[in-house]
Amino acid sequence: GQQLNQSPQSMFIQEGEDVSMNCTSSSIFNTWLWYKQDPGEGPVLLIALYKAGELTSNGRLTAQFGITRKDSFLNISASIPSDVGIYFCAGLDNAGKSTFGDGTTLTVKP
């Protein structure tokens, strides 16, 4: 089945630093999504990408849909303590079926 490789698995950074994480796949996806999940909560959508090459920002977050449609990255600039959480990428195929990565756990030290 489809699999997404998300990296890094975890990150420990200082407040104010920039963060970058990415997802790669052996399959092509039509849509890439980035979610954040806090403890005890369901994932919350951060950014949706619909076209190969698309670069989209949402505040301090920027994500790109790779040209090959097999990868995506998420950048967070000037991290703050509330950025702590688990970040997931997800790809949607033609049938609308979603495949999630295993997440990047972000810890921000004040």
Next chain:
Amino acid sequence: ETGVTQSPTHLIKTRGQQVTLRCSSQSGHNTVSWYQQALGQGPQFIFQYYREEENGRGNFPPRFSGLQFPNYSSELNVNALELDDSALYLCASSIDTRAGTEAFFGQGTRLTVV
């Protein structure tokens, strides 16, 4: 808060038993998707319901079944529970089935099978 509510929040069952989990979708949403999230992993797609019909299924055995009601709320049923079924079960509702349509997740039901 997304408006998607799941019940119960926590549940403990014995191996071999059956369980029913419930999800109320956000107002105006006719599509519900169910996911299984094991500890330390991303959510795995189980199936999706659109207007009371199954509209896509992931790699889960037939003992995972579902229903969607006329008010678009949904149930996930799991028969013959196994220890590996212990996980967080998430439902997500969206306004329709189009790929990329924003899905809003509930807080999940934590199922423990002993």
